[in-house]
Amino acid sequence: MALQISATNPEHPALLLELPWHLPLEEWPEEILVPLPRGISRHVVRYARAGDEVIAVKELAERPALREYELLRDLDRLGIPAVDPLAVVTGRADDGGAPLESVLVTRHLGGSMPYRSMFETTMRPATMHRLMDALAVLLVRLHLAGFAWGDCSLSNTLFRRDAGAYAxxxxxxxxxxxxxxxxxxxxxxxxxxxxxxxxxxxxDLEASGALHPSVDPVEFGMEICARYGALWQELTRTSVYPAGKYHYIERRIRRLNELGFDVAEMQIEHSSNGHTVTFVPKVVDAGHHQRQLLRLTGLDTEENQARRLLSDLESWMATQDDYAPGDPLAARPEVLAHRWVRDVFRPTVRAVPLELRGSMDSAEIYHELLEHRWYLSEHAQHDIGLDTVVEDYVRNILPKARATLEPTLPE
Known part of the structure; x- marks a missing residue:
């Protein structure tokens, strides 16, 4: 067979052609390799440079190489944290014409480390707990997307620092x-x-002396089960809240956000004993909320503002009589969103006097009011209406905020 390179990007085959595919990976010359730490693998893996890219090259049989390549592409489309597939190279042969195994080419994940490299110095138990948390979150995300891993382990995972935690x-x-x-x-x-x-x-790490003496390997293996179970329960459970307890729903959304998940869908069904709330969590891409809010309402905001406003919009829509997702005769989301802007958002923002707003725009004002409603409702243990929230915010919060922000003039 002739050498074939199947790639996701038309530019990659030309870059990859420069690599010595006629040699087994174990014999690739040092000058083309990149000295990065490698984890344990049942296959030969090497890091190399192709143009400006640092790539990981894994040698395996053609059929599993093609299959893994397609699975990684599927995970990429689903927004799952995984290495980025670049190409599969098949039809390899050495200089004598003897066939060589195919290879899977992925992009090196910058700033990432295999777990063994992280244990070169004895890792503190608190850091290990964060690694278990990160792995549990990854496994939950995979399962929510319908992906059965079949070999979840530290060896098959890369870790990267993420704002004090690990991803x-x-x-x-x-x-x-x-x-x-x-x-x-x-x-x-x-x-x-x-x-x-x-x-x-x-x-294995304990036997090599690289494990903290206070760490029990069996207990840590059990920890991912406990962490996974708590995450899965929080993300998928159906909750029944009493009528008038909207802040309970908001508390649930906040917990999901803190866990790194966004609520892409929220279905509210009315029942005799309260409101049954079912969450369908989905990890969304950067700027998702900005684009969605702009499309629905015409409001152009920052991402965090958009997330907050969309949560309020979706909760409000679920209370409308003509809201019936999936019913072709029901009001379209764009129609309901326009009504929310007209009947809820604008009147609420206008109720805050212009002279007290300072430099805050309308979206920030509304976000502040939602935060204040959350605080008042939690304190009172029942929902507080927006009219009451605006009145309390204007009387008790804005004057203090302006006093803090305004500079003191010299006498």
Whole structure:
């Protein structure tokens, strides 16, 4: 067979052609390799430079290489943290014509480290807890997307610092399967594999003297099960709230946001004993809320403002009689959003006197009012109406804020 390069970007084949595909990866010359730390792998893996890209090259049979390449592309489309697939190279042969294994090419994840490199100096237990948290979040995200990993472990994960915490990325999808939805058995099987793999990897570190003496490998293997279970419950449970307890719903949304998930859909059904609220969590891309709010309402805001306003809009829409998702005869979201802007957003913002707003724009004013409503409702343990919120905000909050922001003039 002739050498074939299947790539996601038309520019990549030309860059990859410069690499010595006629040599097994173990024999690639040092001058083209990049000295980056590598984790344990059942396959030969090398880091190399292709143009301005640093790439990871993994040698494996053609069929699993093509399959893993497609799975990684699927995960990329789903917004799952994983390495970025660039190409599959097939039809390799050495100078004598003997066939060589195919390779999977992925982009090196900048700033990431395999777990063994992180344990070169004995890691504190608190840091290890954060690694387990990051891996549990990754596994939950995969399962929400319908992906059964089949080999969750520290070795198949890369870790990158993320604002004081760690973010985990899938680096090996060879054993994975993508389904419309996972069964409880499929999820529990993945979780049990993770527990066994992690305990084994930590026992290996303990034997080499690289594990903190206070760390029990078996207990840490169990920790991912507990962390996963808490996350899965928070993300997927159906909650019943009494009527008039809107701030309970908002509390739930805040917890999900703190866990790194955004509520892309929120379904509210009225029942005899209150409101049944079902959340469908989905990790969304940067700027998602800005674009969605602009499309629905015409309001151009910052991302955090947009997230806050969209949550209020979606909750308000669910209380409208003509709101029925999926019903072709019901009011369209754009129509309801226009009504919210006209009947809720604008009147509320206008109720705050111009002379007290300072440099705050309308979106920031409304965001501040929503924050104040949350505070008042939590304190009172029942929902507070926006009219009362505006009155209290103008009387008690804005004067203090302006006194703090305005400079003191010399006498």
């Amino acid at each position: 985990a990325y899938l680096v090996d999808a060879e054993t994975g399967d993508l389904h419309p939805q996972l069964s409880t058995g499929q999820r529990e099987y993945d979780l049990d594999l993770a527990r066994v793999n992690i305990s084994g990897e930590l026992l």
